[in-house]
Amino acid sequence: PSSPAGLLPPPNTTKVVKAPKGRVRVEKGFSQLDWAKLNRSGEVDLRGGVDSLLRVTPSELAKHNTREDCWQVYAGRVYNVGPFLRYHPGGVGEMMRGAGKDGEFRSFAVLAHAWVNYETLLENCLVGFLVPE
Template identity: 50%
Template sequence: MSDSQHLTPNNVTPTMVLSDTDANVMEVPEFPARNGPQRLVAAATPQPKRRQKVKLEPGHSPLDWARLKSSGKNLRGVTELKRYTLDEVREHRTQDDAWTVLNGKVYNMSAYVNFHPGGVKDVMRIAGRDGTKLFMMTHSWVNYEFMLDACLVGFLTAE
């Protein structure tokens, strides 16, 4: 067989050989080593639970949320910002009336519930309570103050 017959797409097996200037083959160390401590630690570390993806209904994308926020519609459900106790926030824990506290600010998430990428169930975990700890554990990089600015109803106050 000629060299051109060996180089057809069906017969080509890609290989890579490292060599120095004297054409000596070099052994390249593998990192992390197959039985090294880094791999052993990685194998023993519990991996996070895979998240469940939720299919959002048509009209509930992040762009649709941005459009709704800028529409001028009252998403707060209140006429003025006030101070609320945690007991008052607890009264709002249904899907149609879902409030939460994030870092001392009270938000009416009722309009946002169906837009949440994790689904309604995830948002309802913090409805009617201070959701700061759970939110920070799962969404610390999210700018909720901008995302929920149209939903701010007030500030948490001591009982």
């Protein structure tokens, strides 16, 4: 029997549905839409206390490699991605692969996410620009 407009009734199960292979299910309240709201709100310091843009050397970048203090580089711009970790659809672990690093991870991230506009996604997380030692 079909329902009006071809719609199916809601499921009557409490079974947890696994995320597709290779994907990580994000916690409730940590979707990309939730991140967009937080990013626009201005209610949270997403820059981690950085008041003005910094000139970040590779050695300084390397110090920021923990979940609580995680910086990454995209197109020469250094972002405090710590606040974003739980919102990343690939999971915290995937993001931590690039913690405090530039180079190889950046290339992988950009190729794997060619459709992502990092400047908009992380606009309020910008802490500075990568410079040579």
